[in-house]
Amino acid sequence: MLNRQGRPTAPGEMINRGRETFSGNRALAVEEGLIFEIGRPDVTGVDLDEPAKFKPRLGGLERSAPIGLVGLSEPEAMRHYVRLSQKNYGIDTGLFPLGSCTMKHNPRLNERMARLPGLADVHPLQPLSTVRGAVALIAELARWLRELTGMPAVALTPKAGAHGELCGMMAIKAALEARGEMRSVVLVPESAHGTNPATAALLGYRIQPVPSRADGTVDPEEVKKHLTPEVAAIMLTNPNTCGLFERDVVAIADAVHAAGAYFYADGANFNAIVGKVRPGDLGVDAMHINLHKTFSTPHGGGGPGAGPVALSAALAPFMPLPYAVADADGVRFVEHAALSGGEARPFGRMCAFHGQVGMFVRALSYMLSHGGDGMRQASEDAVLNANYVRASLSDLMSLPFGNRVCMHEVLFDDRWLEGSGITTLDFAKAMIDEGYHPMTVYFPLVAHGAMLVEPTESESKQRLDEFVGVLRELAKAAKAGDVDRFKEAPRFAPRRRLDETKAAREPKLRWQPPPGLAAAE
Numbered sequence: 335m336l337n338r339q340g341r342p343t344a345p346g347e348m349i350n351r352g353r354e355t356f357s358g359n360r361a362l363a364v365e366e367g368l369i370f371e372i373g374r375p376d377v378t379g380v381d382l383d384e385p386a387k388f389k390p391r392l393g394g395l396e397r398s399a400p401i402g403l404v405g406l407s408e409p410e411a412m413r414h415y416v417r418l419s420q421k422n423y424g425i426d427t428g429l430f431p432l433g434s435c436t437m438k439h440n441p442r443l444n445e446r447m448a449r450l451p452g453l454a455d456v457h458p459l460q461p462l463s464t465v466r467g468a469v470a471l472i473a474e475l476a477r478w479l480r481e482l483t484g485m486p487a488v489a490l491t492p493k494a495g496a497h498g499e500l501c502g503m504m505a506i507k508a509a510l511e512a513r514g515e516m517r518s519v520v521l522v523p524e525s526a527h528g529t530n531p532a533t534a535a536l537l538g539y540r541i542q543p544v545p546s547r548a549d550g551t552v553d554p555e556e557v558k559k560h561l562t563p564e565v566a567a568i569m570l571t572n573p574n575t576c577g578l579f580e581r582d583v584v585a586i587a588d589a590v591h592a593a594g595a596y597f598y599a600d601g602a603n604f605n606a607i608v609g610k611v612r613p614g615d616l617g618v619d620a621m622h623i624n625l626h627k628t629f630s631t632p633h634g635g636g637g638p639g640a641g642p643v644a645l646s647a648a649l650a651p652f653m654p655l656p657y658a659v660a661d662a663d664g665v666r667f668v669e670h671a672a673l674s675g676g677e678a679r680p681f682g683r684m685c686a687f688h689g690q691v692g693m694f695v696r697a698l699s700y701m702l703s704h705g706g707d708g709m710r711q712a713s714e715d716a717v718l719n720a721n722y723v724r725a726s727l728s729d730l731m732s733l734p735f736g737n738r739v740c741m742h743e744v745l746f747d748d749r750w751l752e753g754s755g756i757t758t759l760d761f762a763k764a765m766i767d768e769g770y771h772p773m774t775v776y777f778p779l780v781a782h783g784a785m786l787v788e789p790t791e792s793e794s795k796q797r798l799d800e801f802v803g804v805l806r807e808l809a810k811a812a813k814a815g816d817v818d819r820f821k822e823a824p825r826f827a828p829r830r831r832l833d834e835t836k837a838a839r840e841p842k843l844r845w846q847p848p849p850g851l852a853a854a855e
């Protein structure tokens with residue numbers, strides 16, 4: 335038998351790293367190795383017939399040695415992935431306070447709708463006559479989004495928020511080019527999400543940062559200072575990533591328009607204002623909406639998301655193809671520029687087909703089941719919950735912009751930890767020991783040692799009280815100098831703290847068999 339280091343295990347030597355038990359398991363929390371460590375090259379979970387005699391046509395390029403992949407029997411494979419899934423923490427496990435990411439409850443009704451065979455089993459290349467319902471659904475979702483944003487056009491194809499930013503900024507670029515202008519600068523406030531400057535840079539723009547004023551919001555006078563004829567757009571998040579509503583947003587939009595530039599709004603925080611404010615009324619020209627943040631579609635494990643972009647009248651003609659149309663002539667897709675007619679001058683396409691249709695089904699299901707009034711209440715409850723957390727912790731933890739009413743998320747900084755020897759990271763790791771996923775930490779950059787907490791609307795007062803109770807105990811322990819509790823954390827997680835510097839400096843991108851262990855062949 336080989337242990338994890340690939341050395342033969344001496345009799346009685348433990349296979350796993352755990353110290354308290356012989357097996358490395360902790361009761362029913364079962365330790366699990368990498369598939370390379372636990373698998374065997376001669377095993378497979380499926381029975382495949384030996385291939386019949388055939389003549390390879392690879393011209394001598396065929397593999398001559400075994401590929402060396404390990405396998406597991408079917409029950410072993412099942413256990414491997416179930417055990418890994420049990421180490422995960424998700425919104426179905428407990429409160430998930432990640433600010434800016436909005437880890438929101440995914441109603442099971444939405445899942446049921448997305449699995450209806452007429453929606454789940456369609457193919458993007460099917461003839462239109464066989465998918466009219468799906469096309470009507472896409473057009474209906476666009477109609478709801480136009481209604482909620484107060485903007486005349488919605489491009490549904492972008493596959494995530496960042497992709498939506500790219501789409502909106504490409505529409506802005508196309509509109510400027512149509513005017514014969516090649517502007518080169520995009521204004522980005524300091525509190526912006528990293529995807530904003532990345533998007534602008536990808537399109538070849540130079541980024542001009544705009545500092546926030548002392549209250550955490552953007553000053554229109556500061557924006558005006560940077561509004562040269564070279565400015566193509568401002569990218570502004572509202573509510574911003576400090577959880578604050580940009581109350582001068584209309585003045586900022588007016589100034590930007592007066593300079594011939596466009597207003598891109600990052601709509602990742604739309605869930606705080608749905609049913610309360612229509613971005614179109616604030617002067618927004620383009621805004622992405624993360625269906626996976628605002629409209630309850632799942633975004634675990636990196637996807638799939640969906641980032642529809644609402645466009646103003648000025649940008650609507652440049653909307654990318656394809657898009658669904660539902661009018662007196664019925665439903666159809668506009669797939670080609672020549673067919674789009676009228677003023678339309680689509681700048682191109684964002685993806686091969688029609689976007690993340692499964693996410694569209696879930697989002698529309700959420701909208702229809704809540705109704706306009708239900709969505710407004712969800713926004714109000716999200717804001718109420720964040721303010722409950724703020725008010726419950728403000729005597730112990732510090733708020734960078736004062737103890738003011740916030741929107742759907744509350745931003746703390748690390749001034750309250752000064753002199754304790756404990757950092758924001760230590761505090762976050764201690765939360766893991768207590769059974770909570772940490773809040774967003776060290777973002778936004780405008781707050782030192784930021785801790786951004788977003789409880790979401792679906793948490794009850796009881797669950798918020800438990801959460802706040804734990805944070806209060808931790809905060810008191812930190813203030814009382816219980817440093818080990820924090821520096822040692824997480825003590826009870828399947829893995830302890832990572833050496834993040836080493837991981838960044840010497841990334842191991844590929845598993846290598848440990849020396850001494852014959853490569854699986």
Ligand SMILES: *Cc1c(COP(=O)(O)O)cnc(C)c1O
Binds near residue numbers: 434527602624641
């Ligand atoms: C999440 C987020 C984005 C990016 O959205 P993705 O769907 O993750 O690509 C952009 N801006 C803000 C403020 C966000 O919170």
